[in-house]
Amino acid sequence: MENRIYIVGMGPGREEMMTREALAALEQSDVIVGYTVYLDLLSGRFKGKELLSTPMRQEEKRCRMCFEEAKKGKKTALVCSGDAGIYGMASLMYEIGKEYPQTELVVIPGITAASSGAALLGAPLNHDFCVISLSDLLTPWERIARRLKAAAEGDFAIVLYNPSSRKRKGYLARACDILLSALEPGRPCGIVENIGREGTKTGICTLQELRDREVNMFTTVFIGNSTTEAIGGKLITKRGYPAEQA
Amino acid sequence: MENRIYIVGMGPGREEMMTREALAALEQSDVIVGYTVYLDLLSGRFKGKELLSTPMRQEEKRCRMCFEEAKKGKKTALVCSGDAGIYGMASLMYEIGKEYPQTELVVIPGITAASSGAALLGAPLNHDFCVISLSDLLTPWERIARRLKAAAEGDFAIVLYNPSSRKRKGYLARACDILLSALEPGRPCGIVENIGREGTKTGICTLQELRDREVNMFTTVFIGNSTTEAIGGKLITKRGYPAEQA
Numbered sequence: 001m002e003n004r005i006y007i008v009g010m011g012p013g014r015e016e017m018m019t020r021e022a023l024a025a026l027e028q029s030d031v032i033v034g035y036t037v038y039l040d041l042l043s044g045r046f047k048g049k050e051l052l053s054t055p056m057r058q059e060e061k062r063c064r065m066c067f068e069e070a071k072k073g074k075k076t077a078l079v080c081s082g083d084a085g086i087y088g089m090a091s092l093m094y095e096i097g098k099e100y101p102q103t104e105l106v107v108i109p110g111i112t113a114a115s116s117g118a119a120l121l122g123a124p125l126n127h128d129f130c131v132i133s134l135s136d137l138l139t140p141w142e143r144i145a146r147r148l149k150a151a152a153e154g155d156f157a158i159v160l161y162n163p164s165s166r167k168r169k170g171y172l173a174r175a176c177d178i179l180l181s182a183l184e185p186g187r188p189c190g191i192v193e194n195i196g197r198e199g200t201k202t203g204i205c206t207l208q209e210l211r212d213r214e215v216n217m218f219t220t221v222f223i224g225n226s227t228t229e230a231i232g233g234k235l236i237t238k239r240g241y242p243a244e245q246a
Numbered sequence: 247m248e249n250r251i252y253i254v255g256m257g258p259g260r261e262e263m264m265t266r267e268a269l270a271a272l273e274q275s276d277v278i279v280g281y282t283v284y285l286d287l288l289s290g291r292f293k294g295k296e297l298l299s300t301p302m303r304q305e306e307k308r309c310r311m312c313f314e315e316a317k318k319g320k321k322t323a324l325v326c327s328g329d330a331g332i333y334g335m336a337s338l339m340y341e342i343g344k345e346y347p348q349t350e351l352v353v354i355p356g357i358t359a360a361s362s363g364a365a366l367l368g369a370p371l372n373h374d375f376c377v378i379s380l381s382d383l384l385t386p387w388e389r390i391a392r393r394l395k396a397a398a399e400g401d402f403a404i405v406l407y408n409p410s411s412r413k414r415k416g417y418l419a420r421a422c423d424i425l426l427s428a429l430e431p432g433r434p435c436g437i438v439e440n441i442g443r444e445g446t447k448t449g450i451c452t453l454q455e456l457r458d459r460e461v462n463m464f465t466t467v468f469i470g471n472s473t474t475e476a477i478g479g480k481l482i483t484k485r486g487y488p489a490e491q492a
Contacts, residue, residue: 019357021262085364091372094482107365111355118331119353126337128393130376130402138486147374147400154396156376236340240384
């Protein structure tokens with residue numbers, strides 16, 4: 001391989017929540033490519049570097065930008081929020097990478113919202129869980145619905161990413177309606193907003209209440225499994241099942 | 247609250263893969279409690295501190311140890327490998343914490359094997375996924391089987407934690423048999439061993455081949471969804487579905 005691109009997960013936003021290897025990869029880069037919002041979070045620390053961006057939705061262009069910079073001989077890193085391999089750009093980079101066989105890709109993991117949001121709520125994911133995105137930008141709603149049904153059927157704790165956006169009002173209510181057809185309305189749930197950024201907020205509610213909660217694109221939603229309890233304002237999922245419940 | 251315990255996820259093992267806030271929480275502690283293997287990984291850095299441990303399986307005792315140390319006025323941290331809230335001790339700490347209302351618990355997230363293993367394999371979790379433990383120590387096998395079926399039904403990418411141990415030989419084969427009743431035998435899968443430690447190994451195979459692979463308690467297993475491909479030795483799950491596949 002002639003050159004290498006680091007695909008870096010920066011975690012929820014605060015620099016303290018990045019790993020040392022993620023910081024080191026950015027520090028040794030000449031060019032950092034990313035969505036504007038994430039570059040802004042980093043710009044204080046990486047003043048001397050070339051910071052390149054494309055508008056939202058232009059993910060393919062952003063990936064090609066990385067390969068072209070690396071081709072020029074520049075040490076290049078692509079940053080994604082959370083973990084670059086969980087709803088991030090890692091997969092698209094590998095696909096476009098087929099056209100750039102001289103470039104090696106190295107993914108550096110970061111703290112994803114399932115982990116960082118769970119920590120703020122207590123321990124809602126302390127047993128088997130599913131992560132589901134409610135965005136139907138690239139996935140037909142029928143598939144999302146099928147996954148929600150399967151997650152309820154399997155008694156998984158569930159994390160919902162992208163529960164809403166300006167164009168997708170009402171998606172969380174639709175998802176809750178699907179879950180409510182299988183789960184009890186009192187099932188404990190949690191909401192986290194702006195994880196690792198200014199204005200972090202958490203809340204605990206029932207599945208029925210969740211249905212009508214206002215959420216935005218910075219919200220992550222947690223739905224408990226059959227063992228989950230709200231204990232002292234925290235959402236706690238047991239690490240197993242009592243033997244007699246088998 | 248009179249005192250506070252940090253419940254710290256140390257990631258897969260290498261210090262570079264810890265977050266700065268996890269390192270800071272350990273640095274400011276007087277006592278670090280954890281399973282011996284993890285304390286050994288940290289002992290070089292934290293020489294001046296009291297390092298306390300209990301043998302494996304004595305998790306409840308280890309938790310109580312934390313609360314008792316904190317009660318004495320010592321700054322206390324409990325370390326878990328990966329993320330403390332994902333098959334870690336966070337949930338048990340909150341349960342035992344009911345008896346210690348004067349102690350505040352703060353969970354500091356870490357990189358879990360789903361993230362760190364996925365990064366080594368490429369991008370197998372770049373869409374909705376499930377995390378399932380094959381350990382039936384605290385969960386009846388019937389529940390695990392039901393979750394595997396649900397995960398296949400939902401076309402989730404799947405991560406298997408604890409695929410084997412000395413007492414649970416053959417569990418991965420049993421899990422694969424359940425998945426093979428719903429998924430094609432050629433479904434791309436991946437294996438990672440000793441993530442972030444000496445002797446890291448990765449491998450790509452089909453679901454049929456996975457059935458007969460030797461795994462151990464340091465292996466994490468990845469099973470692709472219907473879009474997953476092996477590209478140049480990496481396991482890549484598409485970030486969406488083509489519209490016509492709806």
